[in-house]
Amino acid sequence: MNIPWLESQRQRIEQALVRQRLGHAPLFCGPAGLGKLELAEWLMARLLCLAPVDQAPCGTCRSCELLASGGHPDSFRLRIPEEKKEIPVDSVRQLISSLQLTPRIGPHRVGLIEPAEAMNRNAANALLKTLEEPAENAWLILVSHQPGQLPATIRSRCQKIVVRPPDDDQATAWLADRHAGVTPADRERALALAAGAPLAASDLLESDGLDFGQRILNGLLQVAQGGPVSAAVGDDWLARPDLTWRWLAVWMAAFMRQSQGLPGTELPDQVALPRPVSAKRLAGLWERTLAGRQMADTAVRHDLLMGKWLLEWARIFPSGQ
Numbered sequence: 287m288n289i290p291w292l293e294s295q296r297q298r299i300e301q302a303l304v305r306q307r308l309g310h311a312p313l314f315c316g317p318a319g320l321g322k323l324e325l326a327e328w329l330m331a332r333l334l335c336l337a338p339v340d341q342a343p344c345g346t347c348r349s350c351e352l353l354a355s356g357g358h359p360d361s362f363r364l365r366i367p368e369e370k371k372e373i374p375v376d377s378v379r380q381l382i383s384s385l386q387l388t389p390r391i392g393p394h395r396v397g398l399i400e401p402a403e404a405m406n407r408n409a410a411n412a413l414l415k416t417l418e419e420p421a422e423n424a425w426l427i428l429v430s431h432q433p434g435q436l437p438a439t440i441r442s443r444c445q446k447i448v449v450r451p452p453d454d455d456q457a458t459a460w461l462a463d464r465h466a467g468v469t470p471a472d473r474e475r476a477l478a479l480a481a482g483a484p485l486a487a488s489d490l491l492e493s494d495g496l497d498f499g500q501r502i503l504n505g506l507l508q509v510a511q512g513g514p515v516s517a518a519v520g521d522d523w524l525a526r527p528d529l530t531w532r533w534l535a536v537w538m539a540a541f542m543r544q545s546q547g548l549p550g551t552e553l554p555d556q557v558a559l560p561r562p563v564s565a566k567r568l569a570g571l572w573e574r575t576l577a578g579r580q581m582a583d584t585a586v587r588h589d590l591l592m593g594k595w596l597l598e599w600a601r602i603f604p605s606g607q
């Protein structure tokens with residue numbers, strides 16, 4: 287694991303483990319893109335390693351090798367199955383029965399659920415029993431981007447480990463190191479879009495995340511100049527509603543700052559709206575992007591929601607101005 291902002295936290299976990307103060311059901315929580323999963327995977331490797339070196343997984347024992355190859359008989363991963371939106375109860379039951387068997391390689395069996403909030407109600411209930419009466423050698427590691435969505439009964443039986451974003455300087459330096467070929471402005475934009483989460487910002491820079499944002503901005507400007515709303519919402523807007531709403535929020539926030547004469551790095555040079563717009567109106571639209579984003583994973587009609595949002599946007603710019 288090489289994530290500088292998690293290093294001190296990793297050491298604390300390690301110390302708790304050595305002093306036997308780490309519960310058998312740690313819950314890693316915090317926003318996406320901070321490295322919670324990496325930390326959880328490190329703990330899994332540490333628990334399974336047969337000969338830790340300096341309290342870290344050795345990387346060379348049979349257990350470490352099996353884990354790296356993905357075929358460790360005492361390690362179990364639970365994710366959202368492909369083409370599903372949640373972790374079903376059957377998968378959880380299977381995990382529970384696997385964890386109850388005697389370890390095959392080392393002293394522990396370890397299950398890792400990510401993201402834990404994707405368990406549906408029945409799945410969470412099935413897990414509850416295991417958390418109440420854990421098998422002696424079993425560890426259950428939970429990773430959650432939105433722990434508030436987990437039943438309180440689950441949360442209260444886990445040992446919460448909160449992962450926080452690094453400070454801006456550390457995040458910027460890390461991103462610059464990994465994306466030396468990208469302009470500082472683009473890196474800052476990605477970091478702002480990712481709410482300061484460096485891994486998420488890095489993903490945006492690696493995918494076409496920034497170009498996508500530029501296309502959304504172009505669509506907004508076209509509508510502001512009197513272009514048709516129907517032409518602005520592209521298929522790509524609807525293919526990734528979460529990212530679309532996030533970009534709309536970024537651009538609204540950037541226009542708000544511009545309207546108040548505040549400095550901001552998100553807007554590309556010389557991008558300006560055809561007429562001044564009050565920050566209050568922009569704030570109203572910004573709030574609606576947050577509402578849209580909260581529904582990103584639901585079956586709501588985003589084409590209708592985005593169409594309505596854009597109509598509101600268009601109304602700010604009466605034609606001919």
Ligand SMILES: [Zn+2]
Binds near residue numbers: 335336337338347
């Ligand atoms: Zn090892």
